[in-house]
Amino acid sequence: MDNQFSSFGSALTPQPxxxxxxxxxxxxxxxxxxxxxxxxxxATPNPGGPMTPYSPxxxxxxxxxxxxxxxNIVCTVNLSCKLDLxxxxxxxxxxxxxxxxxxxxxxxxxDPRTTALIFSSGKMVCTGAKxxxxxxxxxxxxxxxxxxxxxxxxxxxxxxxxxxxxxxVKFPIRLEGLVLTHGQFSSYEPELFPGLIYRMVKPRIVLLxxxxxxxxxxxxxxxxxxxxxxxxIYPILKGFRKQ
Amino acid sequence: MPxxxxxxxxxxxxxxxxxxxxxxxxxxxxxxxASGVRPEIALHSNTxxxxxxxxLNVKKEEQACESCGDFLQLSFHSGVNLxxxxxxxxxxxxxxVERLASTQSDKQQVSQPSSSLKTCNSCHSSNLGxxxxxxxxxxxxxxxxxxxxxxxxxxxxFEVTSRTYRNSFMTLPKHSRPTTILKGRAAGHxxxxxxxxxxxxxxxxxxxxxxxxxTVFEKPGVYFTHITTKEHIAAACVFIVxxxxxxxxxLQHFRKYVEKYKIFLKGRKIVMKTLNINHPSxxxxxxxELVLANCAFNRAIISKVKDILFLCRKAWLTQGRSxxxxxxxxxxxxxxxxxxxxxxxxxxxxxxFPNISMLLQSECSSLFLKLAxxxxxxxxxxxxxxxxxxxxxxxxxxxxxxxxxxxxxxGEVSSNVDLTIPETENELDTTPKRKKRCKNAxxxxxxxxxxxxxxxxxxxxxxxxxPETKISPMVNLDSPVVLASEFDEAEMASxxxxxxxxxxxxxxxLTFMQ
Numbered sequence: 001m002d003n004q005f006s007s008f009g010s011a012l013t014p015q016p017x018x019x020x021x022x023x024x025x026x027x028x029x030x031x032x033x034x035x036x037x038x039x040x041x042x043a044t045p046n047p048g049g050p051m052t053p054y055s056p057x058x059x060x061x062x063x064x065x066x067x068x069x070x071x072n073i074v075c076t077v078n079l080s081c082k083l084d085l086x087x088x089x090x091x092x093x094x095x096x097x098x099x100x101x102x103x104x105x106x107x108x109x110x111d112p113r114t115t116a117l118i119f120s121s122g123k124m125v126c127t128g129a130k131x132x133x134x135x136x137x138x139x140x141x142x143x144x145x146x147x148x149x150x151x152x153x154x155x156x157x158x159x160x161x162x163x164x165x166x167x168x169v170k171f172p173i174r175l176e177g178l179v180l181t182h183g184q185f186s187s188y189e190p191e192l193f194p195g196l197i198y199r200m201v202k203p204r205i206v207l208l209x210x211x212x213x214x215x216x217x218x219x220x221x222x223x224x225x226x227x228x229x230x231x232x233i234y235p236i237l238k239g240f241r242k243q
Numbered sequence: 244m245p246x247x248x249x250x251x252x253x254x255x256x257x258x259x260x261x262x263x264x265x266x267x268x269x270x271x272x273x274x275x276x277a278s279g280v281r282p283e284i285a286l287h288s289n290t291x292x293x294x295x296x297x298x299l300n301v302k303k304e305e306q307a308c309e310s311c312g313d314f315l316q317l318s319f320h321s322g323v324n325l326x327x328x329x330x331x332x333x334x335x336x337x338x339x340v341e342r343l344a345s346t347q348s349d350k351q352q353v354s355q356p357s358s359s360l361k362t363c364n365s366c367h368s369s370n371l372g373x374x375x376x377x378x379x380x381x382x383x384x385x386x387x388x389x390x391x392x393x394x395x396x397x398x399x400x401f402e403v404t405s406r407t408y409r410n411s412f413m414t415l416p417k418h419s420r421p422t423t424i425l426k427g428r429a430a431g432h433x434x435x436x437x438x439x440x441x442x443x444x445x446x447x448x449x450x451x452x453x454x455x456x457x458t459v460f461e462k463p464g465v466y467f468t469h470i471t472t473k474e475h476i477a478a479a480c481v482f483i484v485x486x487x488x489x490x491x492x493x494l495q496h497f498r499k500y501v502e503k504y505k506i507f508l509k510g511r512k513i514v515m516k517t518l519n520i521n522h523p524s525x526x527x528x529x530x531x532e533l534v535l536a537n538c539a540f541n542r543a544i545i546s547k548v549k550d551i552l553f554l555c556r557k558a559w560l561t562q563g564r565s566x567x568x569x570x571x572x573x574x575x576x577x578x579x580x581x582x583x584x585x586x587x588x589x590x591x592x593x594x595x596f597p598n599i600s601m602l603l604q605s606e607c608s609s610l611f612l613k614l615a616x617x618x619x620x621x622x623x624x625x626x627x628x629x630x631x632x633x634x635x636x637x638x639x640x641x642x643x644x645x646x647x648x649x650x651x652x653x654g655e656v657s658s659n660v661d662l663t664i665p666e667t668e669n670e671l672d673t674t675p676k677r678k679k680r681c682k683n684a685x686x687x688x689x690x691x692x693x694x695x696x697x698x699x700x701x702x703x704x705x706x707x708x709x710p711e712t713k714i715s716p717m718v719n720l721d722s723p724v725v726l727a728s729e730f731d732e733a734e735m736a737s738x739x740x741x742x743x744x745x746x747x748x749x750x751x752x753l754t755f756m757q
Contacts, residue, residue: 090752093740097756109738112712134712136720143725145738155725175562179524188524191494192508194563211562 064234068165073135079122079153114138165226205229250275365389431477476510486522491529547577568599580635617649
């Protein structure tokens with residue numbers, strides 16, 4: 001992609017490609033495609049033609065072959081009973097409670113390796129699990145621990161609030177080029193954070209893209225959103241691969 | 244002759260003088276206070292007629308305005324609980340003043356306490372309206388602007404406790420605001436003006452920043468914040484407007500003019516989230532002039548700085564790194580290659596540059612050393628960090644060839660980097676970078692050849708192996724009831740303190756909680 005940018009010595013700022021805000025990020029940039037796949041991908045963006053608004057028409061057969069791994073799941077559950085946090089903190093081995101700092105007990109279990117925030121209203125937040133089932137299992141274990149402490153805890157309204165995944169595209173990425181062509185969706189402030197923050201519209205996922213090729217995807221409610229977001233971004237990243 | 248009482252039917256209604264000198268008609272037999280309707284009218288009809296205002300044909304009920312407490316007449320089905328003046332203030336429709344005044348005057352004759360001052364003393368206009376300033380209400384002539392006499396006190400005939408004010412419910416106007424919030428707006432404006440003056444921005448930047456701040460000021464996320472936060476939000480507005488105008492300002496430039504940099508960054512996020520905007524990023528090239536503004540470098544040196552940055556970009560040293568640091572390093576090499584050799588420390592002192600990352604500095608230095616040693620007509624062993632400056636021009640002139648010569652195997656290695664499996668044992672040791680580089684230079688390992696990769700790719704990360712958690716078939720994950728049989732009791736018991744441990748730890752835990 002070096003030929004896309006002018007030399008620094010000529011003092012020219014690389015010109016970003018024009019992009020329509022409502023278009024899918026992939027549609028705003030035409031990646032280099034193998035000839036055999038040319039018919040499977042949409043043609044070069046035609047301003048007058050119909051466009052898919054938020055996601056590119058990426059055929060399943062042309063997938064990246066890389067599956068993001070889930071790293072963290074945040075879920076909530078209602079234990080449906082009022083809790084005495086002081087009692088929990090005094091009798092549980094793995095609990096922290098500092099009411100001056102935070103109005104919840106912080107409890108941890110070893111398997112699954114998770115952390116829970118237990119509030120006096122009976123609501124609980126559980127983080128750290130690597131899959132949906134493990135998140136549910138961990139939440140049930142916390143509920144059981146609370147039961148053993150003498151409270152009539154139940155397990156109601158379990159809901160996954162956020163899922164975080166990560167993967168590696170195995171090649172370095174030119175972040176400056178990506179932010180110039182996809183400035184509508186990207187934010188790149190190396191003084192603040194070394195990665196590029198890409199806010200995908202559909203699915204509504206935030207991606208952290210690093211120069212090493214590592215990608216972190218967050219903001220998903222279901223696993224499929226993470227997979228879909230990565231399949232959307234992969235062709236764009238391939239376009240900014242070092243050649 | 245006593246009049247007939249409408250309540251008990253006895254002719255026992257007499258006129259008596261009550262407190263305050265008033266005369267009231269009271270029935271002696273039952274004590275009923277006779278109504279204001281004259282008995283001769285009541286004799287002709289059994290029901291007491293309610294005097295209706297001719298232009299209102301609906302049943303009225305008196306109610307107090309939620310804002311100022313004035314009496315107001317509402318229609319039976321009216322859902323409005325504000326008087327017309329407060330409604331006008333709510334909607335901000337200045338053009339309806341005359342209409343409201345005309346309708347209000349009719350209503351005031353029926354229900355509201357009458358004002359003794361109906362015309363302006365100055366221009367004798369009857370176009371009077373209430374002006375709210377803080378918690379103070381004043382009657383103001385809308386034609387000439389004269390503040391009329393204070394109409395707050397409308398009836399001073401009685402004792403102190405029974406005085407009636409215009410605001411008979413004695414409630415605060417809805418639009419009265421504490422002065423601290425107004426100070427926040429003023430502080431934000433002052434901050435914008437301060438930054439505008441200091442950084443000499445165009446006037447349009449200041450105007451747009453003020454407009455942006457006024458817009459975001461009314462939002463709940465900003466309105467109730469501390470005055471210091473509001474100042475930093477105002478500074479963030481200036482930054483965002485500058486970026487929207489493609490001015491290559493960086494966050495570091497604003498660091499000097501804000502008291503708390505973290506709050507400034509937080510303010511930037513608040514503004515972007517509240518207004519749902521995103522400011523464009525800037526290229527490193529565009530920041531060169533800004534960073535080197537106070538150095539008085541000539542055009543040739545500036546051009547060389549940009550060439551060096553381009554070279555560093557090819558070597559993957561610029562992505563995700565501090566731009567200011569890179570520009571300073573590039574300026575250093577451009578300076579020493581054009582002028583005379585000075586150390587980096589002295590160079591920074593000369594031009595008052597801030598500290599830069601040692602890691603970045605060493606990576607750039609090693610790149611130049613590597614490229615200089617690849618120059619065919621140069622003896623490699625003669626090239627040292629203190630003499631590499633002599634070859635900067637040659638490096639820039641023949642950079643593509645030198646990159647090929649120096650990193651011949653880079654094209655093979657970089658495309659097939661497997662980060663999960665380390666290639667040699669050397670990649671896992673923790674020796675300092677300088678020693679490791681020297682060691683690898685002697686042994687010529689694969690790590691040494693991968694200089695043209697981002698630094699994050701040079702050290703493969705070791706994955707931590709965690710045993711997979713198995714879910715017992717006894718566990719029904721979807722059941723709302725958690726049974727004791729779902730989990731191993733021994734495991735659950737391990738998370739609880741024994742009675743002895745509990746007694747031992749009770750006191751320190753209680754102390755910690757307090």
